[in-house]
Amino acid sequence: SQTIHQWPATLVQPVGSPLSLECTVEGTSNPNLYWYRQAAGRGLQLLFYSVGIGQISSEVPQNLSASRPQDRQFILSSKKLLLSDSGFYLCAWSYVSYEQYFGPGTRLTVT
């Protein structure tokens, strides 16, 4: 069966510091991968999606970037965090079917 992992689960970072969040998927190959962000009390916002290694599409212009160095690995990064980057970051995957399956999320607090 497929599983999706995210780490870390929680993170507290100062403004201006770098960020690296990692997502990996097991049990499938060539999945579509997604990064979403959820601000407190808000709906989910799609940040990036990838249909293959090295293929990244950005939905929202911001100081975040994403990379897919391996088939089942998706990384969300920032060189300098802003206060507005605080939120709940969710990675998701989908394959042949149209459903997306979400990871446990990373709660980021920028101080």
Add this chain to the structure above:
Amino acid sequence: DAKTTQPPSMDCAEGRAANLPCNHSTISGNEYVYWYRQIHSQGPQYIIHGLKNNETNEMASLIITEDRKSSTLILPHATLRDTAVYYCIVRVGNNAGNMLTFGGGTRLMVKP
């Protein structure tokens, strides 16, 4: 993708059916209706989806009106663990990016 409208919150008694409505009056012929839910501090969980026929699985039933402009998610016997935010999403089924656009959802509170 078409926009959806859901009530911001609903209450339901434990053991009773929870009926969550969703309006999607601008839905296109190739757009599917999806339902996800998010329990507090967890990632969203897929529930069910459909195109025009009613659908049922082990979690819920999805009733889509004949004109497809609205739908209802039915949890037949709600439990306290069904307390969550429920998202109704309409999306082109063969979207290459397979993206989901989440709105505000309905916060369902199941009460004992």
